[in-house]
Amino acid sequence: MSEEQEPVTRIITPVKVDYEYTPGVTSERFLLGLKQGKLLGAACDECGRVYIPPRGACPRCAVPTSKIRELAHKGTIITLTIVRVPSDNIDVELPYCAASILLDGADISMTGLIQECPFEEVRIGMRVEAVWKPEAEWDPAHR
Amino acid sequence: MRDVAIVSYSQTPYVRSERVRNEVEMLMPVIDAVVEQSGIARREIGFTCSGSTDYLAGQSFSFVMAVDAVGAWPPIKESHVEMDGAWALYEAWVKIQCGEVDSALAFSFGRSSMGETAETLALQTDPYTVAPLCPDTISMAALQARVGLDKGLFSERDMAEVAARCRRAAKDNPEAQLKGDFDVDKLLAEPYLVSPLRKHDCPPISDGAAAIVIAAGDLAKQVSKKPVWIRGIDHRLDSHQLGSRDLSLSPSTELAGKKAGVAQGPIDFAELHAPFSHQELILRRALGLADDVLVNPSGGPLAANPIMSAGLARIGEASRRIAAGKGQRAVAHATSGPCLQQNLVCVLEG
Numbered sequence: 001m002s003e004e005q006e007p008v009t010r011i012i013t014p015v016k017v018d019y020e021y022t023p024g025v026t027s028e029r030f031l032l033g034l035k036q037g038k039l040l041g042a043a044c045d046e047c048g049r050v051y052i053p054p055r056g057a058c059p060r061c062a063v064p065t066s067k068i069r070e071l072a073h074k075g076t077i078i079t080l081t082i083v084r085v086p087s088d089n090i091d092v093e094l095p096y097c098a099a100s101i102l103l104d105g106a107d108i109s110m111t112g113l114i115q116e117c118p119f120e121e122v123r124i125g126m127r128v129e130a131v132w133k134p135e136a137e138w139d140p141a142h143r
Numbered sequence: 144m145r146d147v148a149i150v151s152y153s154q155t156p157y158v159r160s161e162r163v164r165n166e167v168e169m170l171m172p173v174i175d176a177v178v179e180q181s182g183i184a185r186r187e188i189g190f191t192c193s194g195s196t197d198y199l200a201g202q203s204f205s206f207v208m209a210v211d212a213v214g215a216w217p218p219i220k221e222s223h224v225e226m227d228g229a230w231a232l233y234e235a236w237v238k239i240q241c242g243e244v245d246s247a248l249a250f251s252f253g254r255s256s257m258g259e260t261a262e263t264l265a266l267q268t269d270p271y272t273v274a275p276l277c278p279d280t281i282s283m284a285a286l287q288a289r290v291g292l293d294k295g296l297f298s299e300r301d302m303a304e305v306a307a308r309c310r311r312a313a314k315d316n317p318e319a320q321l322k323g324d325f326d327v328d329k330l331l332a333e334p335y336l337v338s339p340l341r342k343h344d345c346p347p348i349s350d351g352a353a354a355i356v357i358a359a360g361d362l363a364k365q366v367s368k369k370p371v372w373i374r375g376i377d378h379r380l381d382s383h384q385l386g387s388r389d390l391s392l393s394p395s396t397e398l399a400g401k402k403a404g405v406a407q408g409p410i411d412f413a414e415l416h417a418p419f420s421h422q423e424l425i426l427r428r429a430l431g432l433a434d435d436v437l438v439n440p441s442g443g444p445l446a447a448n449p450i451m452s453a454g455l456a457r458i459g460e461a462s463r464r465i466a467a468g469k470g471q472r473a474v475a476h477a478t479s480g481p482c483l484q485q486n487l488v489c490v491l492e493g
Binding site for chain 1 (some may be wrong): 165210212213241259383
């Protein structure tokens with residue numbers, strides 16, 4: 001190697017894999033609910049705990065969660081973080097507040113953005129509600 | 144060494160495309176069945192290990208969600224390998240050998256149909272010099288078949304005979320996917336898919352899941368009327384650089400077979416994880432199997448090739464056959480990586 005040549009310290013090898021994803025019986029109910037402006041959880045056939053988004057099984061009982069439950073659009077912040085670091089696959093303006101929210105009637109929290117509120121006022125235990133975009137702007141495609 | 148036996152096995156029927164259920168929904172009935180048949184209460188099973196890959200699911204940490212199908216509360220001892228479920232079974236076996244637990248559940252799952260499997264699997268090659276070329280699985284297997292043909296180790300007819308025999312055997316397996324009677328001459332009249340491979344030399348794309356429960360000596364005898372003993376289990380690997388290997392041979396299988404004790408007794412039948420027809424011929428030689436040894440009576444991966452489960456299924460199918468009294472001593476094999484790069488060999492006895 002000649003002295004002027006810089007050593008290779010990094011290469012980029014792009015990877016592209018396409019998937020045709022199907023969410024499964026229970027998750028599909030949740031996604032179809034979103035399209036109608038509903039928050040649909042699923043209750044465990046055995047213990048009755050309500051999961052949202054549901055994936056089809058109760059992790060405690062390992063049985064199906066076949067009872068669909070429509071949940072309130074109100075909930076409580078369980079934990080939160082202010083994100084100031086960019087990420088390639090998250091298309092949200094920085095900084096933003098992501099929170100785990102326990103919806104009323106659910107037994108597991110789901111993640112949501114806390115907007116319309118200064119970051120310094122967001123706290124654990126705060127009551128929040130889902131604010132939907134105008135229906136005309138709803139787009140079921142995930143980006 | 145502790146005596147360890149397979150006490151139950153369960154699998155989904157394998158299908159070309161599982162579009163309705165997700166992984167967890169697919170797994171739940173399989174786990175329920177394997178636990179029920181094991182005779183060990185779910186909460187009594189000491190260790191759980193799964194084998195799967197996020198590349199099939201297109202989702203990071205997809206294996207964590209699969210634990211929902213097992214039930215993880217109160218907390219269980221649990222682990223995962225980004226390998227075929229046969230390696231999850233190996234980890235479970237080691238856990239029992241260490242004396243930490245007396246029983247374990249190993250399972251695996253995958254929906255290959257969601258992506259382009261042959262290209263997805265190219266991502267397991269060396270990421271710097273090989274993966275950027277995106278060599279699909281079929282092309283790599285074709286290179287291997289070509290080396291074997293050129294060396295005169297087998298013929299295209301031998302390969303077609305393997306495919307026809309496997310799919311004929313699969314007629315007796317309700318869970319197999321691709322089965323039927325095929326005429327070897329007609330198969331050989333078909334065009335090449337990727338020379339020298341024809342379509343029949345390649346496995347189907349399969350979605351599915353499999354699960355197995357193993358237990359240590361006394362417990363196995365207590366819960367099972369027909370425990371199938373794991374007399375030896377070992378796994379080895381060859382270089383990940385295709386160019387530095389003689390692809391017509393499988394030294395890692397040979398070594399794993401030696402360590403697992405394949406030659407220490409007669410072999411009644413073998414279940415070999417050979418997704419491509421010529422690979423069965425390479426594996427037979429590497430394991431030193433006599434010409435009259437029955438191979439893949441279940442139909443093998445040419446009849447159903449659920450990626451990440453096809454290896455565990457070989458061990459499971461072999462254990463079922465022994466438990467059914469159709470053989471006393473068998474060899475089961477699992478592979479991972481391109482062109483039989485990594486190989487696990489397991490000797491089972493009734």
